[in-house]
Amino acid sequence: MKKYILFTLLAVLSLVGCVKDDTVHDFKTLNEITISGLEDSYGFNYLEEVSVIPTVTVTNAVEDNLEYRWYMFTTTSRFEADTLSKEKDFKVIMTAPPAEDYTLVFSVKDVSTGIVTKKEMASAVYGPLSKGWVVIAEQAGQKVINFAKEDQTVLYDVFANSNAGISLQDPYMVRALNPNDNKPQMKNVSVFSKNEDGGFILNPNSFKVTGTFRDAFYQVPAAAELNVNAFQNFTFTEYLMVNGKVHTRSVSSGDPIWRTPLIIIEGESSYEMAPSIGDNTYQGVYFDNLHSRILFHSSYNLGYLSEISDIGAKNLNFTASLIQRGGVVRSPETASSYFVIGHDNNDPSKIAMKSFLLGLRPPYNFYDNGTLVFPEANYPGLYASTMMQSGYDALIRGILWYSDGKKLYAMNTQAAEPTEVVIRDFEAEGIIVDTMRMIPYVGSFNRTYYYLALAVRNTNLTENQAGILVYQGGTVGGINIAEVESIYGLGDKIIDFDQKLN
Numbered sequence: 001m002k003k004y005i006l007f008t009l010l011a012v013l014s015l016v017g018c019v020k021d022d023t024v025h026d027f028k029t030l031n032e033i034t035i036s037g038l039e040d041s042y043g044f045n046y047l048e049e050v051s052v053i054p055t056v057t058v059t060n061a062v063e064d065n066l067e068y069r070w071y072m073f074t075t076t077s078r079f080e081a082d083t084l085s086k087e088k089d090f091k092v093i094m095t096a097p098p099a100e101d102y103t104l105v106f107s108v109k110d111v112s113t114g115i116v117t118k119k120e121m122a123s124a125v126y127g128p129l130s131k132g133w134v135v136i137a138e139q140a141g142q143k144v145i146n147f148a149k150e151d152q153t154v155l156y157d158v159f160a161n162s163n164a165g166i167s168l169q170d171p172y173m174v175r176a177l178n179p180n181d182n183k184p185q186m187k188n189v190s191v192f193s194k195n196e197d198g199g200f201i202l203n204p205n206s207f208k209v210t211g212t213f214r215d216a217f218y219q220v221p222a223a224a225e226l227n228v229n230a231f232q233n234f235t236f237t238e239y240l241m242v243n244g245k246v247h248t249r250s251v252s253s254g255d256p257i258w259r260t261p262l263i264i265i266e267g268e269s270s271y272e273m274a275p276s277i278g279d280n281t282y283q284g285v286y287f288d289n290l291h292s293r294i295l296f297h298s299s300y301n302l303g304y305l306s307e308i309s310d311i312g313a314k315n316l317n318f319t320a321s322l323i324q325r326g327g328v329v330r331s332p333e334t335a336s337s338y339f340v341i342g343h344d345n346n347d348p349s350k351i352a353m354k355s356f357l358l359g360l361r362p363p364y365n366f367y368d369n370g371t372l373v374f375p376e377a378n379y380p381g382l383y384a385s386t387m388m389q390s391g392y393d394a395l396i397r398g399i400l401w402y403s404d405g406k407k408l409y410a411m412n413t414q415a416a417e418p419t420e421v422v423i424r425d426f427e428a429e430g431i432i433v434d435t436m437r438m439i440p441y442v443g444s445f446n447r448t449y450y451y452l453a454l455a456v457r458n459t460n461l462t463e464n465q466a467g468i469l470v471y472q473g474g475t476v477g478g479i480n481i482a483e484v485e486s487i488y489g490l491g492d493k494i495i496d497f498d499q500k501l502n
Contacts, residue, residue, distance in 0.1 A: 189203075273289070324391075434457060
């Protein structure tokens, strides 16, 4: 038995020694492809010629072995990318429609190895109605929608040109809505009218009517006439105030339909909001003129409004026309400061301001900072004003801007004794102010700031006197403004306007 085992072992060893070694030691280096000469982002105009020329460097390869591909996709179509070219140089007519943001990809494939190298670039496609100012204007006695492009070219009567046979029906407010670039279904242009339908919802790229505003609700409002007073976009939620009631839609979930009005689950259930929303960071804060009280809403898409439990926040005997956040303080706790401009019901002839603090965390304690009455003799511009605006950011925190159509005034509401300041005398320049808005823009560190935008008429012009003046406000060295943009030729008079960013 031992001899058999020894014989078997010797036989196996002899076979192993005869195995041929076919290992290849002549390794080849794979071709390395390098793409250069491309930007990180591009902007293209719809149906215009595109020319992007990359530099492709390859080691140890024949250029004939390379395949090129240019394609684009969006966040909602990344698995259905559209191939635009198979040439190295990207020279095409841009046919990708103006829409949400795109990703442009340049792909180089070495056919001999199958290795692919890519360069991804953020890109956007702009149509004639992509970026600029959309305005409701009076022109030759008619109300029309005009559009001023970034290059200040004005497209007149774009609504009628896109919607033959459809009447605007006395529009009074327009908003270009795009709360979330990743939710293109929420993007639209809304033109509001005080009638049965409440206005129209427009395709953001063509301005064609896609539906009426009344159809944009899960539960159609029962009111015979829809009157939109305010709109605001917060981090998670968009707010729309219709006939004094607050409607929301979820930005985070991309739901384009407006929900039923928010309800009050504790306290008096009826309410009629003042036409302003007092925050844009933590929660929506409102003033209920029907019961003269402070209400707030968590921006986390909750379906109800909350009444401040403090007795001092109820029955304030006040009628508000504007409520705005003024800042953040940390005494007696971390809280937001607010100011409310309106009339004390004890003497409606006087303009007054209430200020208060509201805790940023439950139980949302309320602290009354008192009421300040503005004597007409010291604030003539305030009493004559027909419009007012305020925005919360680091540059203009707590500043109230207002106008009587002739001058632009401002005051620092956070001062112990605010002083009325004439910022600009438009009447002396032959300019009439018709309306004003705070326009948000994204600055450094992705922070949102606000510009003050005025719709004006320049009587020095013989025709198309309507224009928009845009100012950046500041408080260094006193309240001041600096003009950052101006455009005229928008019609005879502007009823309302908005900035369209894409």
